[in-house]
Amino acid sequence: MELFITRPMPDRVLERAKAHFNVTLREQNTPLKKGEMRAALVLYDVVIPTLGDLFTAEVFDGMADARCRLLANFGVGYNHIDVTAARAAGIAVTNTPGAVTEATADIALMLMLMTARRAGEGERLVRSGKWTGWHPTQMLGLHLGGKTCGIIGMGRIGQAIARRAHYGLGMEVIYHNRSAKTLDLPARQVGSLMELMAASDCVVLAVPGGPETRHLVGASELAAMRPHAHLINIARGDVVEETALVAALQAGQIGGAGLDVYEFEPKVPEALRKMENVVLLPHLGTAALDVREEMGLMAVENAIAHLEGRGLVNPV
Numbered sequence: 001m002e003l004f005i006t007r008p009m010p011d012r013v014l015e016r017a018k019a020h021f022n023v024t025l026r027e028q029n030t031p032l033k034k035g036e037m038r039a040a041l042v043l044y045d046v047v048i049p050t051l052g053d054l055f056t057a058e059v060f061d062g063m064a065d066a067r068c069r070l071l072a073n074f075g076v077g078y079n080h081i082d083v084t085a086a087r088a089a090g091i092a093v094t095n096t097p098g099a100v101t102e103a104t105a106d107i108a109l110m111l112m113l114m115t116a117r118r119a120g121e122g123e124r125l126v127r128s129g130k131w132t133g134w135h136p137t138q139m140l141g142l143h144l145g146g147k148t149c150g151i152i153g154m155g156r157i158g159q160a161i162a163r164r165a166h167y168g169l170g171m172e173v174i175y176h177n178r179s180a181k182t183l184d185l186p187a188r189q190v191g192s193l194m195e196l197m198a199a200s201d202c203v204v205l206a207v208p209g210g211p212e213t214r215h216l217v218g219a220s221e222l223a224a225m226r227p228h229a230h231l232i233n234i235a236r237g238d239v240v241e242e243t244a245l246v247a248a249l250q251a252g253q254i255g256g257a258g259l260d261v262y263e264f265e266p267k268v269p270e271a272l273r274k275m276e277n278v279v280l281l282p283h284l285g286t287a288a289l290d291v292r293e294e295m296g297l298m299a300v301e302n303a304i305a306h307l308e309g310r311g312l313v314n315p316v
Contacts, residue, residue: 002022004024006048031054042063048300049073072306075095078316109161117142152175162175176196194221201228213239215241217231
């Protein structure tokens with residue numbers, strides 16, 4: 001079987017793939033263009049795409065008889081793939097859940113601390129050579145211990161963030177989720193998103209991307225937040241209406257923000273880049289070698305299951 005991998009991968013992933021497939025590796029880190037995606041569906045049995053490879057309904061149009069029968073997505077999020085259109089064309093889709101949970105939760109905790117304690121601003125001050133030394137009122141931030149962490153989305157990643165916030169920082173955890181959850185940690189579900197926004201000192205977004213969550217947080221939700229509260233997004237960029245976030249920050253409606261994802265990634269508004277109370281990361285959620293290896297190996301295992309005629313490991 002022919003396997004097409006759309007981005008460079010860690011060596012362990014490539015070795016595993018080459019042991020079972022004839023592998024074609026695309027050496028570029030840019031997203032596939034529409035023509036490249038359609039060609040891949042025609043030429044290969046399995047494609048391993050990732051974030052940015054926009055497999056829209058248009059890409060799948062007329063592909064019912066194409067060679068490809070599986071998109072083994074590299075990543076837990078798959079909102080860049082029109083799964084309904086893929087299925088209509090007879091193409092299955094898998095993802096890599098579990099592998100990303102702890103690493104992504106770590107980034108959320110890091111952003112919480114960095115924005116609340118003004119770490120990015122402080123490092124820039126030191127690097128500029130303008131730091132004049134310690135004094136009692138220098139760069140006073142928000143101490144998170146004893147404060148309320150509001151988590152939107154209580155799946156695997158949300159729960160991992162909740163554990164860190166409660167057991168690591170001593171925060172009270174509240175959450176908003178589409179359905180009721182049975183948890184093994186102290187956390188209280190609130191009845192509405194607006195209730196969570198108003199009650200939290202730190203709001204963390206941990207929902208999946210897609211049409212249902214696009215602009216879940218907009219101007220009215222941001223206006224409900226406390227003036228000292230911080231917004232953390234490690235989900236998908238378009239979960240937050242970016243223009244509304246910029247306006248809320250400029251108006252002082254909220255205390256700050258920590259972002260690992262952006263609505264029009266990799267474009268980041270100049271207004272956000274200029275703000276000292278915003279921490280900006282280049283989508284580092286899963287950026288650790290062992291995590292990326294595990295993600296890649298999970299994608300390959302789905303491909304192997306398809307090759308051997310077994311049930312897919314992580315179908316979506």
